[in-house]
Amino acid sequence: MGEALAHRGPDDCGIWASSDAGLAFRRLSIIDVAGGNQPIVNEDSSAAIILNGEIYNYRDLRRSLMQLGHRFHTQGDVETALHLYEEHDVAFLRQLRGMFALAIWDEGKRRLVLARDRVGKKPLYYSLRNDGSLAFASEIKAMLQHPEIPRTPDWKAIDHFLTLQYVPTPLTAFEGINRLPPAHWLVWQAGRVHIGRYWDLKFTPKRTEPMAELREELLCKLREAVAIRLESEVPLGAFLSGGVDSSTIAALASQVLVKPLRTFSIGFESAKFDESRYARLVAQRFGTDHHELRLESTGPEVIEDLVWHYDQPFGDSSAVPSLHVARITRPHVTVVLNGDGSDESFAGYSRYRRALYLRQPSLVRLGLGTVAWASGHVWGRARRASQLLRNPRSAYFSTLVHLSSSGKLHLYSVDGPMPPAADPAPPLARLMRGHEGDLLDAMLDTDVNHYLPDDLLVKMDVATMAHSLEARSPFLDHELMEFAAVLPSQLKLNRHGGKVLLKAALRGLLPDAILDRPKMGFAIPLGEWLRTSLRELLLDTVTSQRALSRGLFRPGAVRDIVNSHLKGDDSNQYVLWDLLMLELWMQRFIDQAPVLSGSKGMALSR
Numbered sequence: 343m344g345e346a347l348a349h350r351g352p353d354d355c356g357i358w359a360s361s362d363a364g365l366a367f368r369r370l371s372i373i374d375v376a377g378g379n380q381p382i383v384n385e386d387s388s389a390a391i392i393l394n395g396e397i398y399n400y401r402d403l404r405r406s407l408m409q410l411g412h413r414f415h416t417q418g419d420v421e422t423a424l425h426l427y428e429e430h431d432v433a434f435l436r437q438l439r440g441m442f443a444l445a446i447w448d449e450g451k452r453r454l455v456l457a458r459d460r461v462g463k464k465p466l467y468y469s470l471r472n473d474g475s476l477a478f479a480s481e482i483k484a485m486l487q488h489p490e491i492p493r494t495p496d497w498k499a500i501d502h503f504l505t506l507q508y509v510p511t512p513l514t515a516f517e518g519i520n521r522l523p524p525a526h527w528l529v530w531q532a533g534r535v536h537i538g539r540y541w542d543l544k545f546t547p548k549r550t551e552p553m554a555e556l557r558e559e560l561l562c563k564l565r566e567a568v569a570i571r572l573e574s575e576v577p578l579g580a581f582l583s584g585g586v587d588s589s590t591i592a593a594l595a596s597q598v599l600v601k602p603l604r605t606f607s608i609g610f611e612s613a614k615f616d617e618s619r620y621a622r623l624v625a626q627r628f629g630t631d632h633h634e635l636r637l638e639s640t641g642p643e644v645i646e647d648l649v650w651h652y653d654q655p656f657g658d659s660s661a662v663p664s665l666h667v668a669r670i671t672r673p674h675v676t677v678v679l680n681g682d683g684s685d686e687s688f689a690g691y692s693r694y695r696r697a698l699y700l701r702q703p704s705l706v707r708l709g710l711g712t713v714a715w716a717s718g719h720v721w722g723r724a725r726r727a728s729q730l731l732r733n734p735r736s737a738y739f740s741t742l743v744h745l746s747s748s749g750k751l752h753l754y755s756v757d758g759p760m761p762p763a764a765d766p767a768p769p770l771a772r773l774m775r776g777h778e779g780d781l782l783d784a785m786l787d788t789d790v791n792h793y794l795p796d797d798l799l800v801k802m803d804v805a806t807m808a809h810s811l812e813a814r815s816p817f818l819d820h821e822l823m824e825f826a827a828v829l830p831s832q833l834k835l836n837r838h839g840g841k842v843l844l845k846a847a848l849r850g851l852l853p854d855a856i857l858d859r860p861k862m863g864f865a866i867p868l869g870e871w872l873r874t875s876l877r878e879l880l881l882d883t884v885t886s887q888r889a890l891s892r893g894l895f896r897p898g899a900v901r902d903i904v905n906s907h908l909k910g911d912d913s914n915q916y917v918l919w920d921l922l923m924l925e926l927w928m929q930r931f932i933d934q935a936p937v938l939s940g941s942k943g944m945a946l947s948r
Contacts, residue, residue, distance in 0.1 A: 343479055343485075344357065344366030344368055346486075346487055347368045347479070349807065349808055349810055350368050350370065350394070350480060350481070350810070351367065351368025351370045352370065353370055353371040354368070354369040354371065354379050355367070355369070356379055356380050356381055358383070358390045360447065360449055363447045363454060365381045365445060365447060370810055371575075372574055372576055372676060372677060372812060373396065373418045373419055373573065374416055374417040374418030374419075377415075377417055378418035380392045380393070380420060382415075382416060382420055382421050382424060383424075384428060385412075387449075388449045388450050389427070389428065389446060389449060389450070390424075390446070391420060391421075391423060391427075391445065392420075392444065393419075393423055393442055393443070393444040394443045394480055395440060395442035395443060395444075395459065395464045396419060396440050396442070396814070397419035397420070397422060398419075398439050398570040398571060398573070399438070399439040399440070399570070400418070400423075403422045403426060403438075407422065407426065407429070412425040412428070423442075423444060423446075424446065426438075427446055427448075427455070432455060432529065435457050435527060435540045436541065439820065439821070440459065441459045441461075441463035441814070441815070442458070443456075443459070443464035443465060443522075444456070452531065453529055453530060453531035454476065454529070454530040454531075455527060455528070455529055456468065456478055456527065456528040456529075457522075457540075458524050458526060459525070460541045460820045461524050461525070461683070461790070461794065461795060461820070462524030462525075462796075463799055463803065464803065465521070465803060466478065466479075466480065467479055467481070467485055467520065467522070468519075468520055468522060468528065469491050469518050470530075470535055471491075473533075474533025475533070476530045476535065477491060481653055482516060482519060483650075483936060485516075486935075491518065492516075492517070492518065493931055493932055493935070493936075494517040494932075495517070495759075495928070496514065496515055496516060498513065499513040499514060499515050500515055501750075501761050503515065503655045503657065503924070504920055504924075505743055505744065505750075506657075506743070506744065506796075506797075507656075507657030507744050507797070508656060508657060508658065509654055509655070509796070510792060510796050511792075511795065511796055514654055515655055522537070523791075523795075524791070524795045525539055525541040525542065526538065526539050527540060543790055543823060543824065543827050544827060545780070545783040545786075545827045546828065548828055548829070553833065557843060558847075559825070560825065560826075560844065560847045561847045563819075563821065564590065564594060564822065565594055565598075566819075567816040567817070567819035567821075568591060568598065568679070569594075569598055571679060572599065576675075577604070577675040577676055577677070578678070578679070579603060579604035579605060579671060579674060579675035579677070579678050579679070580595055580603055580604070580605050580606070580679040580680070581605070581607070581667060581678055581679070581813075582606065582607045582621045582625060582632070583607060583608075583617050583620075583621060584607065584618065584620025584623065584856065585617065585620070585681065585861065586681075586684070586690075586844070586845065586848070586852070586861075587681025587682075587685070587690075588680060589620075589681075589856050590681065590684075590844075590848055590852065591679050591680065591681050591816055591817075592605055592624055592625075592628060592630060593628055593852060595679060596628040602630055602631045603630045604630065604631045604632075604633070604674055604675055605625050605630040605632045605633070606632075606633045606635075606667055606670060606674075606678070607621035607622075607632070607635070608634070608635045608636075608637055608667045608670075609621075609634055609635070609636050609637065610636075610638075610866070615865055618634055618636075621634070622634070624852070624856060627853060633670060633671075635666060635667060635670045640662050640875060640876070642876065642878070644665065644666070645662070645879060645922075646926065647665065648662060648665060648923075649926040649927055649930050650930060650936075651804050651805075652800070652804050653804075653931070654927060654931075655923045656800065656801070656804075657744070657919060657923055658797050659865075659866055659868045659916070661801050662866055663866055664801055665805045665808060667805075668806045668811050669809055672809040672810060672811045676811065676812060677811075678813055678814070679815075680802060680814070681817060682794075682798055682799065682813075682815040682817060683794065683815050683817035684817040684841070685789075686786055686789045686793075687786070687790075687817060687823050687826035688834050688840060688841040688843070688844045689786065689831075689835040691840065692839075692840075692861065693741035694738075694782060694785055694786075694835055695835060695840065697737035697741065697785060698737075698781060698782060698835070738785045738788070742793065744917060744920065745917055745920070752896075753895050753896060753899045754894070754895060754896070755895055757893070758892075758893045760894055780831060782831045782834065782835055783831065786827070790823075802815075829843060839861075845857050868916070869907070869912035869915040872907060872915060872919070873907065873908055873910075876922075877908070879922070880904065880918065880922055883922055883929075884900060884904060884922055885900060885901055886925075888925075889925045889928075892928070895921075900921065903918060
């Protein structure tokens, strides 16, 4: 299981075992490079820990623990978490500031404690077996090394994937393998599992100070969030897209570092998707050591690499440039900062504005109606808008749906294993709770608990760790997020767009051209690629006899979508991408045991 994760930690491997438990760890050395190898045990060897991630406040915690009599054998952050557990049991998690997935075996209590950080920046999967034993790992491919864990598809999870383009927690695409939710702990003892939550983002009571005062406080918290993530004994840099978020991180980091910050970006030949000129503008403004990759197209080998590293069907096509930019970054640095999380705290997505203002029946706002895929056709805007006006929360859900219920009825085989097409809202609707009628808070809360950890953070963690690169996200500092959550909605979003207070705080720091330009997002020319560089892969995969004979989808419906796309209709480009990802995953993980060959040198699973 440890060998399957060698790409996450190429610097050291460690194993600890007792009569009832075994821990394996692969280390990417960043802090206490010389002495921080894991697993780490306490003074009397009654407990052992492994931790993937970083604890940024470990020095303060360490001093307090030493005053209580704890003795330390390392200089890093991981041992701090172990001693803190000895003092506070699972409540110790509330004192950690950072990103982590951890496991502690408590020999005295004969129990295992698993936990993830508050937002889910680091992954953690587990499986409780019929005999009461439990297996866990940072990636599913490591889970599949266990001889008793089968490779059986979970069709309900795959149905959700086709709706959302990702599998929502706690499900995975494999039956019997679960993902521990963010901000949760799991305790295994005597064959039984108990799961609990230790943190929840609160959106009330709202702050009432003047905007100028809140603007200064925000900038102060941003500077601190960036500064504490600059500690590293190995080279450090930052992703720089040229958007507000990554530009903010690059700017603030550049003001702290003595040497020029190394920045990395990716550009496209198509001007519609290219942000590179803005990245260069920021790099010049702050004197960074800038590196840029121009991406004209991508080949099948990159897609196959994506399928392997993401372990289960993953439909966010921006994973492709994410893998590319991580690849060009790793030869220069081991740690990279990024701008993830700003949109979910400061209402950066345009869908928030559409959902809020579609409630008002003006002809202008009716024209902002979102669309859903339905058997290759776009819903009528007037009909869609009328539905949104009756139920405002449907406006939000509609922005997340890539394959609607009616689209599934057209696509799914009648007698296939896929579950009957159902309303896609319920998996997310349970989070749209409370908030005293504040729809924006409800949307932000739901994205923090679903879209952010299950899509964006999965994309970033897998893409970077595939190249042994650690990503840090200052905007996801939980203290900064708690501050943002209680800001009044009008300081996040108005009729002109989102990030109202954030942009006000950055005015004068970032160029106006960065703050005032429309949000582009990390998109790729997917439709064009599926007709050109990926055309052969698409045809040989999605419309192959191998794929169609599975009985999941109606062959005629699949061929219709493919043919329409090849003729220039991009309406279903994301549905096609999902079908491609699903079939390649089936071939790589279900049809045969997953084996990684070639230069990466691992033979995996049975």
